[in-house]
Amino acid sequence: MQQMPLWKRLVILVLCGWGALAALPNAFYTDVERHNDAAKEIAAAGVATEEQSADLALWPEILPSALMNLGLDLRGGAHLLAEVQVGDVYAQRIDALWPEVRDALRDLRDEVGSVRRQPSVPGVLRVAISKPEGMAAALAKVKALAQPVVSLTGVGSTDIEVLAEGDELVVQLSEAERAATDTRTMQQSLEIIRRRVDEVGTREPTIQRQGADRILIQVPGIGSAAELKDLIGTTAKLTFNAVIRSTTDAAAQPGARQRLVSDMEEKGLYYIIEDTAVVTGEELTDAQPAFDQNGKPSVNFRFNPTGARKFGDYTAENIGKPFAIVLDDQVISAPVIQSHIPGGSGQITGNFTVESSTNLAVLLRAGALPAKMTFLEERTIGPELGQDSIDAGKTAALVGMVLVVAYMIASYGWFGTMAVIALTINLMLLIAILSTIGATLTLPGIAGIVLTMGMAVDANVLIYERIREELREGKSPGRSIELGFERAFSAIMDSNVTAVITGLIMFFIGSGPVRGFAVTLLIGIITSMFTAVYVTRFIVETWMAWRRPKDIVV
Template sequence: MMQIDLWKRLVIWTVVAVGLLLALPNGFYTRVETSNDARAALEAGGVAEGLEEQASRWPSFLPSGLVNLGLDLRGGAHLLAEVQVADVYESRITAMWPEVLALLREERGRIGTFRLQEGAPDELRVRLNERPEMAGEAAALVRGLSRPVSGVASAGSSDIDVSVEGADVVIRLSDAERAAMDQRTVAQALEIIRRRIDEVGTREPTIQRQGSDRILIQVPGIGSASELKEIIGTTAQLTFQPVVTRTDNGDMPPGPGNELLPSLDEQGVFYVLEQAPVVTGEELVDAQPAFDQNGRPAVNFRFDPTGARRFGNYTAENIGNPFAIVLDNEVISAPVIQSHIPGGSGIITGNFTVEESTQLAVLLRAGALPAGLEFLEERTIGPELGADSIAAGTTACIVAGIAVLVFMFLSYGLFGVFANVALLVNVGLLFGLLSLIGATLTLPGIAGIVLTIGMAVDANVLVFERIREELKTARGPARAIELGYEKAMSAIVDANITTFITALILYVMGSGPVRGFAITLGLGIMTSVFTAFFVTRLLVVLWFERRRPKTLEV
């Protein structure tokens, strides 16, 4: 006789109840989303009017996890950015000049005087004035500054190439170092973009590398592509550089080792600065919006121990000298150092609004982009298109569900009704799992759900057909049901395992929408097998125990 132990029945009903409870918030999506946002704002210290009321729109004792909607369902912004990897070559080679200068100064007795020449942006060209025949000796000294390139593919390679051209010693980055820098630059840009977008609190962004130097950015819920570009498009490269002079001549040659940068606040004013910064934003560990002593918006900053030591030493040695704070090649402030500044903390002032100081703090906290971005493609998807996609997907699911329900009822009668109940439970469990793991639902994901609905009854069809065959042997209804489930199990497991392997390969090898389809398909397979083997069987057993039929109509 058929028998399912009490503890097994309790486990089955518990799993079903928990799954449906996790799926429940998706039936009240807007209300739950509003409540979640209000609670997050309250936890962050928000005091806006109405937050408490919005937070109470969904009971706190109920689950509040939602299936996140992707860009094609929610609307948002899409950007394809190309990282200008060549930008880092110039900054990298320029940063070597203080080290080269200190080394050659120590050997001035042998090689004579020298000076930095104008050259290509990605090279250092040092000319020997008195003893050009010592250029080879100077080049050998500079080669001693080389370091091995990090990376397995570049093992044994040097990071710089030093050559002699007449009386000039020319220093360039090696090809191996450039390739390694390209990899690091794109990886660092991708991580910083991710941190900047996360700082703003957006939901489920898609940020992934495409090709060798491109990054795809898709953020649901953002109003426009220009709004997204404001968040990530600024490099936010902060440097603290010594001031050589101040001028109103924008065409003034800055001289070797210097650069001419405009003032952000003072129209027509330019500063000649030493190119090599004392401290950069890379040593920054924190930045917060604040107000200066006059009540104007500003940004407080704090360096790490290395940056704090360098910042403190420089301010101690240069009291009375101006010191430029440069953001993205614009001088936002050039205060005179009044005293030694220990501790590595300070304040950035300027003509900021509160919003600008907050955004600057976010950018500095997330870190500086190592190179500029060129946006090759930008697209804004309106929420109306997302609503249309949801409506079309919902219609497809309803049509597919009704067709399957009608077919099962006409084909198997009461047993088809049991399969239909299990199908509805299956869809609920699928949404419960998606909510539990915080998955993002896209249009391909909806296609996966529709496919799951169509496949969900496959296992039941196999079982019911086996029961029909066993009834022909006249072994009785109970034995026929029992043998039907036993003999159909191997076929069901084999079919679903092969499909699950396909979904797994799609998830591992694919990206973006393909992964969304693979997730819903894989989870749908698991819920389908569970409902077919356990939920449908339990319903059949409960009915059989109550009615005790002498014959079966399958």
């Protein structure tokens, strides 16, 4: 029997050893979780309390500490499905446009006469002029206010449509801008919710967009759905502050009525800023991605009248100096004031891409939710129910394991025992990979693990049946084993490829529990292929070299 090359044997041993180490923390889940929490808190604060030091000592630093995260159905927590009222944003945008339209038409007073805003449905601006013969000039003037749509699908389009109906101008957002606004509104809502939830230190929340205007929020470990709703409703703290200086010294001491804040993007960069804000996020009415006069991506922002006055006075007195845009005590941008910015509108320029300017606009608007959210579904799952789910999952996995082990040993004797050893290694590798990538384990995920155990021995069954066929044809034990592994490989590969395709379809088309099942299924297919084909052969070859049997019974 020709043995595997030495390098293959070493790779198999290294991978199995890594799997054992990486899966080990899950056997001491509570202690390792407390260790990880303490390490995170100490890193954030820079100092350790006595309790944190005790928790940190619960697990050796030299060992891996990554865990499989427990999902909502296993840990307990809150589930919300929220619908974002994106139509509110259209109305806000149009309302904010009215002063610009009014001021633009005032320049044509001789041609259009008096200008009055007329009642209309939300999201539509109707402006009546007293001299209908000046409608063409009014149309041209208002159309000049249009800006290009900043999105990949809206290239070549403008953000507003302007029409004439009798003696009225009708202004509304274009279809391309509505689509871009929907995307930005959902991004902003997701960003705000994520920041609010992360702030309280919850573990592995699920916050994702569903469909056109819905957001799924699942937060393990939180007390109730009502508590989660209150948390989401909290307003983020956005301020515009004067910058004293920047530094790379995390221990720099700010002066009186100053504070030290970190840069959100550049690690190791800090700013000393005035503690009193020039303006706050409550005075910011809008921020949108745009292009500057050179066609480069930028961000336009607008304050309300109170903020506009304060910001205009500040920029007039501080030309050439930076000011910091601070969100929850982190600087998201620190542009230099190029000129006096009157009127409450300004532009932030820099080395932006379209994506980064859009992200900055999202962060600037993250001081409050952009639109009202209606909660369509809310559930609270208690920790007792989560523990029941864990116990049920353990029972299912144990029963499945016992039945598979009993069948393999009853059918294939000692070779079945070797397959069971490989199956144990397969389960260990699966847990190790799930822990390393930070996957969240749910009840469907446990079902995927149980299914993987059955699929893993399928490959061994194919291999052993091929070995039996070779033995019946009178071939030697060593040659029969070698041919059995070689000739079963194509059938094993075909069956696993079809399973991978199925898993990929479930992952990309499905959502929630279906995707959790698909993740464990896909990883399980990979590990079962490895253990059935390579680990089992390694064990069999090692046994054959040690015992050198003249006859074998498979």
